[in-house]
Amino acid sequence: MKILISNDDGYQAPGIVALYEAIKGLPGVEVEVVAPEHNNSAKSNALTLHSPLYVHTAHNGFRYVNGTPADCVHIALTGLLGYRPDLVVSGINNGANMGDDTIYSGTVGAAMEGYLFGIPAIAFSQAEKGWAHLDAAAQKAAQLVRQLMPSLPEVAHRGAPWLLNVNIPNRPLADIKGFKVARLGRRHAAEQVISQVNPRGDTMYWIGSAGAAKDDADGTDFHAAAQGYATITPLQVDLTDHDRLPYWVPTAALLSGPAESQPAAGAPA
Numbered sequence: 438m439k440i441l442i443s444n445d446d447g448y449q450a451p452g453i454v455a456l457y458e459a460i461k462g463l464p465g466v467e468v469e470v471v472a473p474e475h476n477n478s479a480k481s482n483a484l485t486l487h488s489p490l491y492v493h494t495a496h497n498g499f500r501y502v503n504g505t506p507a508d509c510v511h512i513a514l515t516g517l518l519g520y521r522p523d524l525v526v527s528g529i530n531n532g533a534n535m536g537d538d539t540i541y542s543g544t545v546g547a548a549m550e551g552y553l554f555g556i557p558a559i560a561f562s563q564a565e566k567g568w569a570h571l572d573a574a575a576q577k578a579a580q581l582v583r584q585l586m587p588s589l590p591e592v593a594h595r596g597a598p599w600l601l602n603v604n605i606p607n608r609p610l611a612d613i614k615g616f617k618v619a620r621l622g623r624r625h626a627a628e629q630v631i632s633q634v635n636p637r638g639d640t641m642y643w644i645g646s647a648g649a650a651k652d653d654a655d656g657t658d659f660h661a662a663a664q665g666y667a668t669i670t671p672l673q674v675d676l677t678d679h680d681r682l683p684y685w686v687p688t689a690a691l692l693s694g695p696a697e698s699q700p701a702a703g704a705p706a
Contacts, residue, residue: 440466444472450476453529473504510554522556614666
């Protein structure tokens with residue numbers, strides 16, 4: 438069983454080191470790490486298309502790339518590894534990727550890149566920043582991977598990969614209640630942008646902190662994590678608003694009518 442690990446916090450982050458150590462101890466597993474050289478949080482699915490990417494090997498065998506999380510997984514799967522892994526795992530992220538976070542998350546972006554290549558993938562995050570109880574989070578991550586390993590050959594045979602987003606509370610192992618499947622919640626809008634003036638008199642801006650939870654009702658990832666559960670949320674890539682497709686059909690029909698029924702350019706409607 439071959440597993441590729443990446444992240445968005447960078448190859449030296451405690452989260453990826455802990456995840457690697459926990460997963461490499463699973464029976465019958467070969468693990469490789471290809472991760473960003475520097476922190477790439479909130480890079481989502483971005484790919485680097487207009488500058489070259491370089492790969493280097495750290496003293497511990499991790500390979501690191503001067504690019505985004507998605508870059509790392511993309512080049513790993515399209516030539517760097519020389520084989521197709523059975524599973525792509527991303528994390529453990531320093532802080533939650535719940536609700537709207539998943540749109541921006543580089544941790545999710547790395548896992549999603551594997552999913553787009555038809556490989557099952559998991560994004561792991563801790564619910565709070567600071568790496569508290571990281572050893573427990575790594576053990577819970579390895580527990581889930583071990584549980585899923587026997588099903589991976591069948592997933593590959595059917596060509597039906599899945600993409601999971603997992604958030605683990607920053608608690609001792611004995612205080613994590615278990616896993617709970619949950620939908621994504623929602624956040625309020627982000628905090629105000631922070632402006633400062635640099636020594637040359639130019640105004641610079643810092644993106645504000647993420648907003649508080651807006652929808653954290655029972656059944657959401659926010660609620661389950663707050664109750665002490667590691668949350669599992671299956672994700673999909675299709676952004677189509679299927680329910681509203683019929684709403685836009687009349688507009689498309691009007692715009693597609695006979696040319697003679699359309700007013701001439703500049704003529705009054």
